[in-house]
Amino acid sequence: MMTILKTWNFLSENQLQTVNFRQRKESLVQDLVLLCEENRASLNDAALLDIIYTQFHRHQKVWDVFQMSKGPGEDTDLFDMEQFKSSFKKILKRALKNVTVSFRDAEENAVWIRIAWGTQYGKPNQYKPAYVVYYSQTPYAFTSSSQLKSNLPLLGQALTIASKHHQIVKMDLRSRYLDSLKAIVFKQYNQTFETHNSTTPLQERSLGLDINMDSRIIHENKTEKERVQRVTQEIFGDYPQPRLEFAQYKLETKFKSDLNGGILAEREEPLRCLVKFSSPHLLEALKSLAPAGIADAPLSPLLTCIPNKGMNYFKIRDK
């Protein structure tokens, strides 16, 4: 909490020192509120604190990814952050009078936007804000999944126009781990390159399996295990995988069965079902499936294409 308050930089060092951070939550909150009132905190200050908190605890939100596109042959993008911010705010306010928009610059080229939505007659709900993270001169925007889905088209429009794009599309990619989403869409996850300067030989591969193997079984299926390792390494690479929690496959395919007969075999309509893979770290788990002997190598391309295609929601239909 101290780090967040220090980053906020609204309460002075002296003021913070007067607070006892070990007391009960309610009393602590009261003390802090008193100090904020002393400094005459405004809605903007509070919104800023909210952004900082979310930045520190970004995993508490689930993030969606939107992709924007420009028309062909556009001039060089001279992105002006101030222009973007004012344009974005103006578009939202023009459409919806009751809305609170706050900005906080992050890194060198990114901005975090907090939007508290109201309605035509109702004040903005400050307890259910939406967040947008945008990196300038890129076609991607990350938004926290908001419960208020009706405002999504307006948000998309504001983003598109303010960043001088033409279209916006929601990607089938969702995760709590914002940095992993960023790595996937910016293609920053595979960053090992062969150079003459690298000293570590690329052929080194630690077969962590060996520890778990029974020491009496030495040569059993050694060639097969090596093949599995090689195939896994070719597909997943040597780099740490971006972190996702699930992959979801919506199947709308006709039922296929080896057995002749059966009730479902003659069904003309496609069978609808949903297959969901969950894991604290899905891609690492998939990577370890074949070496652990649970699945055949190579894995199905439906599983291995996830970072490449930037998707973890799939709809599978018969061709």
Added chain:
Amino acid sequence: MELANTLSQDGESRGGVLAHLERLETQVSRSRKKMEEPQSAQAEESALGTRIHELRRLRDKLRAEVKQHQASVKASTTNVEPDQTLEITEQESLKRKRENVKAILQAYRFTGISGKLTSRGVCVCISTAFEGNLLDSYFVDLVMRKPLQIHHHSIPVFIPLEEISAKYLQTNIQHFLFTLCEYLNAYSGRKYQADRLQSDFEAFLAGPLQRNSLCNLLSFTYKAEPEGQFFPFCARLLYKDLTTTLPTDVTVTYQGTDALSTTQEEQRAAHEDLFFTKPLHQVFTSFARKGDKLDMSLVS
């Protein structure tokens, strides 16, 4: 002797003389022999003496041969060591040659574009630099296939890689790499200037430097002298050409509430020129050095 025998058949007296003669004869032959013996002994002696000499000579000769042989063996063993050291130095020189080649390959990155063959193609390294400072390196891992593909890369997402690949990757790979090199070097250079302004000349800026991902739009409020609390100028630099490190558009406006005096107008115009012609951080270096007086000679 036959005479002696015939004589003995004649009579005893004759035997006496003949025997006497016989005896004298044998005496003579004995004495002759005796006289001859020392001669033969001498001869034998001298023969033995010569033999001894011969043997001695032979012995000395053999001794000398043995010594020579030993010496030559020693000499040959000492000749063997130089051969071994020759081997070692050959090894060392090979090792040195190999390390030399490796170092040259590593040093190739200083040329700006270098590469290493991979199992599927080549990994190209573009090392950017500005004003003699080596900056970030970017990689493009190419798969040698028809059509040529980029396996993965570390080019930032705001560099128009797709555009450049669409134009040149399949038709003219040299042009592809050179164009990419141009864009990346220019980006690195602009970024370097913006970073230096932010870090080294914070005191001259009022508030943070406004920038974007490509560092092709910079906006800041500044003063031209180290002292003073007033930041009279606001500059806006646009780099419409992404392959350059100097701006294409410069606007310097005066921030003060009072009317713009002629000196201030001169300053403003001079600053605009400076920003057009000199890298950003160098302009501020000149501000820091000159203090109040702006050296008009800086304006080329």
